Amino acid sequence: MKQFLTxxxxxxxxxxxxxxxxxxLFGLPIVQILIFGFALSNEVKNSKIVIADYxxxxxxxxxIAKIEASQYFEIxxxxxxxxxxxxxxxxxxxxxAIVFPENFGHDLMHDNKSQLQVILDATDPNQATTxxxxxxxxxxxxxxxxxxxxxxxxxxxxxxxxxxxxxxxxAHNFVPGVMALVLxxxxxxxxxxSIVREKEIGTMEILLVxxxxxxxxxxxxxVPYLIxxxxxxxxxxxxxxxxxxxxxxxxxxxxxAESTLFIITSLSLGLLISVRTQSQQVAMLISLMGxxxxxxxxxxxxxxxxxxPLPLQIISNAVPAKWYYIIVKNIMIKGLGFASxxxxxxxxxxxxxxxxxxxxxxxKIRLA
Amino acid sequence: MEVVIKxxxxxxxxxDFVAANEITFEVSKGEIFGFLGANGAGKTTAMxxxxxxxxxxxxxxxxxGFDVYKQTEQIKRNIGYMSQKFSLYEDLTVVENIxxxxxxxxxxxxxxxSKSEELINQLGLQSETKKLVGSLPLGWKQKLSFSVAVLxxxxxxxxxxxxxxxxxxxxxxxxxLIYEAAEKGITIFVTTHYMDxxxxxxxxxxxxxxxxxxxxxxxxxxxxFSAGSMDEVFYELARGAKRGD
Numbered sequence: 109m110k111q112f113l114t115x116x117x118x119x120x121x122x123x124x125x126x127x128x129x130x131x132x133l134f135g136l137p138i139v140q141i142l143i144f145g146f147a148l149s150n151e152v153k154n155s156k157i158v159i160a161d162y163x164x165x166x167x168x169x170x171x172i173a174k175i176e177a178s179q180y181f182e183i184x185x186x187x188x189x190x191x192x193x194x195x196x197x198x199x200x201x202x203x204x205a206i207v208f209p210e211n212f213g214h215d216l217m218h219d220n221k222s223q224l225q226v227i228l229d230a231t232d233p234n235q236a237t238t239x240x241x242x243x244x245x246x247x248x249x250x251x252x253x254x255x256x257x258x259x260x261x262x263x264x265x266x267x268x269x270x271x272x273x274x275x276x277x278x279a280h281n282f283v284p285g286v287m288a289l290v291l292x293x294x295x296x297x298x299x300x301x302s303i304v305r306e307k308e309i310g311t312m313e314i315l316l317v318x319x320x321x322x323x324x325x326x327x328x329x330x331v332p333y334l335i336x337x338x339x340x341x342x343x344x345x346x347x348x349x350x351x352x353x354x355x356x357x358x359x360x361x362x363x364x365a366e367s368t369l370f371i372i373t374s375l376s377l378g379l380l381i382s383v384r385t386q387s388q389q390v391a392m393l394i395s396l397m398g399x400x401x402x403x404x405x406x407x408x409x410x411x412x413x414x415x416x417p418l419p420l421q422i423i424s425n426a427v428p429a430k431w432y433y434i435i436v437k438n439i440m441i442k443g444l445g446f447a448s449x450x451x452x453x454x455x456x457x458x459x460x461x462x463x464x465x466x467x468x469x470x471x472k473i474r475l476a
Numbered sequence: 477m478e479v480v481i482k483x484x485x486x487x488x489x490x491x492d493f494v495a496a497n498e499i500t501f502e503v504s505k506g507e508i509f510g511f512l513g514a515n516g517a518g519k520t521t522a523m524x525x526x527x528x529x530x531x532x533x534x535x536x537x538x539x540x541g542f543d544v545y546k547q548t549e550q551i552k553r554n555i556g557y558m559s560q561k562f563s564l565y566e567d568l569t570v571v572e573n574i575x576x577x578x579x580x581x582x583x584x585x586x587x588x589x590s591k592s593e594e595l596i597n598q599l600g601l602q603s604e605t606k607k608l609v610g611s612l613p614l615g616w617k618q619k620l621s622f623s624v625a626v627l628x629x630x631x632x633x634x635x636x637x638x639x640x641x642x643x644x645x646x647x648x649x650x651x652x653l654i655y656e657a658a659e660k661g662i663t664i665f666v667t668t669h670y671m672d673x674x675x676x677x678x679x680x681x682x683x684x685x686x687x688x689x690x691x692x693x694x695x696x697x698x699x700x701f702s703a704g705s706m707d708e709v710f711y712e713l714a715r716g717a718k719r720g721d
Contacts, residue, residue: 110582111579111582114575114576114579114580115576115579118565118572118576121568121572122565122568125567126567309563309565309566310559310560310561310563311563311565313529313557313559313561313563314557314563314625315580316529317527317529317552317634318552318557318577318581319549319553319580319581319582320580320581
């Protein structure tokens with residue numbers, strides 16, 4: 109046990125003394141959370157639009173005022189002819205044009221219905237759809253107001269309730285995603301590199317010749333990263349609660365326990381990479397390419413897995429981050445308990461056991 | 477004389493390739509045994525088998541009385557090892573390295589403290605204890621590395637090309653450490669490329685293509701091959717080699 113502690117102490121010295129490691133270890137998560145929180149967002153705000161108002165009646169003016177008041181749109185120019193609208197789209201500056209026909213207000217008042225043309229730049233289809241939804245809701249709101257004053261016609265209004273995330277905040281989606289990404293990246297890469305480094309500088313031989321058990325070499329390398337990663341989890345949670353206003357709805361303890369499991373999964377993956385590679389560069393490359401990409405693609409955090417072709421959906425099951433992402437979402441956002449995530453936990457546990465067994469087997473073969 | 481290394485037809489095959497072929501020799505306690513051979517002759521393979529890092533394909537060997545097949549744990553406790561790659565942690569200080577390597581051999585805090593003081597005084601490193609090992613000159617690192625390898629007072633210490641890349645004066649100082657250790661009864665098993673170092677050994681063996689082609693004291697070998705220096709002896713034997721890089 110004392111030997112083990114000596115080893116862990118030395119590992120801590122390696123980590124804490126290397127400024128680059130420290131930056132990756134603690135800078136990465138904070139920067140990621142802040143970037144995802146403030147810079148990258150799938151909410152569409154302040155989109156530039158143009159309005160061509162041929163009606164110029166009370167109704168159209170009121171509606172324009174409503175549009176202007178919403179934070180989603182920024183009216184670039186108000187009076188335009190058809191040709192100018194097209195030119196404005198071609199410059200790429202505007203995302204949407206709204207055309208009020210000449211007798212817009214008149215038709216509404218007399219025929220009880222009127223038409224409004226909405227033209228969108230659909231080069232980014234997601235953004236175009238989002239903008240359509242926004243404008244529809246602004247129009248619907250206005251219609252409701254009108255109906256209060258006038259006699260209401262029969263109509264069905266769907267009342268949508270956004271569960272768990274009523275404001276449709278992007279943070280709800282990316283905080284669990286960033287947690288999965290950061291832990292995966294840090295744990296896999298750091299352990300892989302730290303073990304391979306011992307091979308590169310020749311100290312691994314010395315360790316293997318010593319009476320110190322090889323399995324303990326591996327364990328004592330994992331301990332500092334386990335502890336430091338837990339510090340990371342806690343700092344990400346603090347940032348999300350206090351900076352991004354995203355509370356942890358479920359049990360914090362459960363969340364940390366599940367994170368520990370995922371950290372161990374990542375550590376065992378790093379270990380597997382390290383026993384199969386001989387240089388730090390290769391270990392780093394495999395960790396980055398082999399872990400970052402699948403984690404981004406298949407965790408469900410950036411691209412919905414349900415929309416992928418079946419073979420890719422099957423592949424995604426082997427990506428540990430996918431399961432962790434589901435777990436974190438369930439605990440943190442939905443506030444659910446262990447009963448809702450025992451299956452995912454079991455899968456993660458299985459992956460971890462598999463990786464550890466393969467890694468340790470390979471480690472022993474290297475000794476022979 | 478007590479025999480501490482004893483091998484009998486020790487062989488290691490990698491597929492069809494016989495890296496070490498029926499190696500048989502004995503080394504006595506306190507002896508400085510030189511293990512010579514051209515690159516690819518099988519020195520490192522042989523040494524790895526003796527350290528318990530590699531399991532022999534056939535043959536027998538005992539290290540400090542322990543069997544290389546079954547008692548690798550006991551062997552590890554009784555040997556020290558210094559590899560050709562300089563093998564201390566550059567980002568730890570001198571003291572930290574000593575304490576780490578002493579620590580994994582299970583030395584008690586008290587022993588470790590007195591041992592490291594003794595070692596630092598012996599090497600004249602008093603003013604460098606808090607410095608990172610990476611900032612020391614190569615010759616110092618090698619001396620420190622050797623001292624660390626014998627810190628736990630092993631019966632045998634294996635040195636794999638310990639003095640690569642340093643000048644003859646520093647090499648000579650390094651050998652002073654080796655002699656001191658041998659006087660204390662530690663057996664030295666050393667591989668080298670430098671023929672001046674071969675002359676410092678009590679006995680040497682020369683490996684060619686996985687076999688031991690000659691084994692005697694430097695003086696006797698020179699007589700046997702009627703050569704003026706170890707260089708000539710080595711050249712005479714290694715000329716016939718079919719392997720190499």
